[in-house]
Amino acid sequence: MSYSNIRFEVGDAGIAQLTVNRPEKLNALNSETVAELRDAVSRAAGDAEVRALIVTGEGQKAFVAGADINQLALLTPIEAQAYAERGQRAFREMEMLAKPTLAAINGYALGGGLELAMSCAVRVASETARLGQPEVKLGVLPGYGGTQRLPRLVGRGRALEMLLTGEPITAAEAHRIGLVNHVVPLAELLEFSRQWLCKVLANAPLALGLTMQAVDVGLEAGLEQGLRFEAAAFGLTTATEDKREGTRAFLEKRTAAFAGK
Numbered sequence: 001m002s003y004s005n006i007r008f009e010v011g012d013a014g015i016a017q018l019t020v021n022r023p024e025k026l027n028a029l030n031s032e033t034v035a036e037l038r039d040a041v042s043r044a045a046g047d048a049e050v051r052a053l054i055v056t057g058e059g060q061k062a063f064v065a066g067a068d069i070n071q072l073a074l075l076t077p078i079e080a081q082a083y084a085e086r087g088q089r090a091f092r093e094m095e096m097l098a099k100p101t102l103a104a105i106n107g108y109a110l111g112g113g114l115e116l117a118m119s120c121a122v123r124v125a126s127e128t129a130r131l132g133q134p135e136v137k138l139g140v141l142p143g144y145g146g147t148q149r150l151p152r153l154v155g156r157g158r159a160l161e162m163l164l165t166g167e168p169i170t171a172a173e174a175h176r177i178g179l180v181n182h183v184v185p186l187a188e189l190l191e192f193s194r195q196w197l198c199k200v201l202a203n204a205p206l207a208l209g210l211t212m213q214a215v216d217v218g219l220e221a222g223l224e225q226g227l228r229f230e231a232a233a234f235g236l237t238t239a240t241e242d243k244r245e246g247t248r249a250f251l252e253k254r255t256a257a258f259a260g261k
Contacts, residue, residue, distance in 0.1 A: 001036065001039040003021075003036045003039075003040070004032065004036070005020065005021060005022050005030075005032055005033040005036050006018060006019060006020055006021055006033065006036045006037060006040060007019040007021050007058075008040045008043065008044075010047070010049055010050055011194075012194075013051070013194075013197075013198055013201060014049055014050055014051030014052065014201065015051065015052050015053075015054060015194055015197050015198070015201075016044055016047075016050045016052070016053050016054070017053075017054045017055075017056065017190075018037070018040050018041075018044075018053060018054070018055045018056075019055075019056050019057065019058050020033065020037075020055075020056070020057045020058065020063075020064050021058045022058070023057075023058045023059040023061070023062070025065075025068065026061060026062035026064075026065035026066075026107075026108060027057040027058060027059070027062045027063065027064045027065060027113070028064065028065050028066055028067060028068045028069075028112075029064055029066070029067050029068060029087070029112040029113070029116070030067070030068035030071045031071065031083065031086065033068075034086060034087050034090050035086075035090075037090050037094075037116075038089070038090035038093060041053075041090070041093050041094050041097060042093070044097060044099065045093075045097055045098070045099070050099065051099060051100075051201050051205065052099055052100040052101070052102070052197045052200065052201055053097065053099060053100070053101045053102070053120075054101075054102050054103075054104050054190070054193050054194070054197070055094075055101065055102070055103050055104065055116065055117070055120055056103070056104040056105075056106055056189075056190065056193075057106055057107065057113075059106075059107070060106060060107060060128075060186060061107045061108065062106070062107040062108040062109075062113070063103070063104075063105045063106050063107055063108060063109040063113050063116075063117065063129065064108075064109060064110075064112060064113025064116055064117075065107075065108040065109075065110050065111075065113055066108075066110040066111030066112050066113055066134070067111055067112045069138070072138075072140075080143070083143070084143030084144065087112065087115075087143060087144035087145075088143070088144055088145055091115060091116060091119040091144055091145050092119070092145070094116070094119040094120065095119040095120075095216070096216070098209035098210075098212065098213065099205075099208075099209065100121055100122070100197060100200050100201070100208060100212075101119075101120040101121045101122070102120055102121065102122045102123070102124060102193050102196065102197060103116070103117035103118075103120040103122070103123045103124070104124055104189050104190055104193045105117055105123060105124065105125040105126065105129045105131070105171075105180065105189075106126050106129065106186060106189055107126065107128065107129055107130070108129070108130050108168075109125075109129060109130070109131045109132075110130070110131070110132050110133070110134055110168060111132075111133060111134060111135055111142065111146075112143075112144050114131050114132060114133055114146065114150075115133075115142060115144035115145050115146045115149065116144070117131075118145065118146070118149040118150065118153060118179075119145065119149070121212060122181050122196075123174075123179065123180040123181055124180065124181060124182045124183075124184060124189065124192060124193050124196070125171040125174060125175070125180040125182070125183050125184075125189075126171065126183070126184065126185065126186035126189045127171055127172075127183055127184070127185055127186065128171070128186055129170075129171040129174070129180075129183075130168040130169070130170060130171070131168060131169055131171070131174045131179060131180070132162060132166065132167060132168030132169060133146045133150065133162055133163050133166065134166040134167075134168065135163075135166065136163070136164065136165075136166045137166040141163075142163070146163070147159075147163065150162065150163065150179075152219065153178060153179055154177045154178055154179050155177075158177050171183045182196070202255075203258070204237075204240070204242035204243070204245075204246055204256075204258045204260070205242070205258060205260035206236075206237060206240055206242055206260060206261075207237050207240075207242065207243075210233040210236065210237060211233075213229070213233065214226065214229050214230045214233050217229040218230070240261060241259055241261040242256075242258045242259065242260065242261065245257060245258060245259070246258065
């Protein structure tokens with residue numbers, strides 16, 4: 001699939017960068033962009049050279065400033081439901097990617113933009129970023145998972161405050177409530193993100209993927225099923241070459257060289 005609204009590039013250390021590239025629209029999401037995002041996530045999942053993914057927006061103003069209102073305004077109820085379901089599927093595939101994902105939030109992350117960022121495993125925001133779910137100001141509600149992921153990240157009360165007022169919050173406030181993991185100067189955002197992922201990628205790839213899956217299973221299915229998955233996943237990791245290398249390296253007091261096997 002060729003891309004008109006995003007860029008997808010694989011860089012050093014197997015870190016791919018997916019950039020929403022509609023700066024004239026503040027990187028707003030339309031149906032075409034969502035389809036391209038979904039295709040890029042599928043590429044990242046199937047490409048052994050891709051070990052992690054950074055998601056960001058083009059320019060210095062916006063990560064993704066929301067949905068394309070021109071398109072949204074024309075949707076019928078049936079079309080709107082299908083529109084929401086397509087976005088939910090795309091973002092769920094991002095969330096379920098068995099490789100570390102990081103949203104580098106370089107500006108406005110509003111509506112679908114915040115929903116995209118929340119589908120990543122980790123969020124790093126520039127000091128100038130603003131984050132919010134302003135859908136109620138348009139007479140609708142979030143349709144790409146905002147009502148579900150936001151309370152899971154920040155708790156019901158804080159999530160409802162953001163959802164019901166529609167007011168954006170600063171990066172500092174987002175960090176305080178746990179919506180973003182780190183806040184850095186804009187000029188350092190991408191380099192910080194890459195360096196953070198490099199630290200993560202020094203660990204065993206199979207263990208990383210199973211760890212993310214275990215967290216998701218527990219959150220979705222409950223403690224008992226989460227514990228069962230954790231035990232099974234722990235058992236799987238003990239059969240890997242990476243486990244043998246990791247334990248041997250620890251005992252030999254050297255850095256492990258993991259192969260993802």
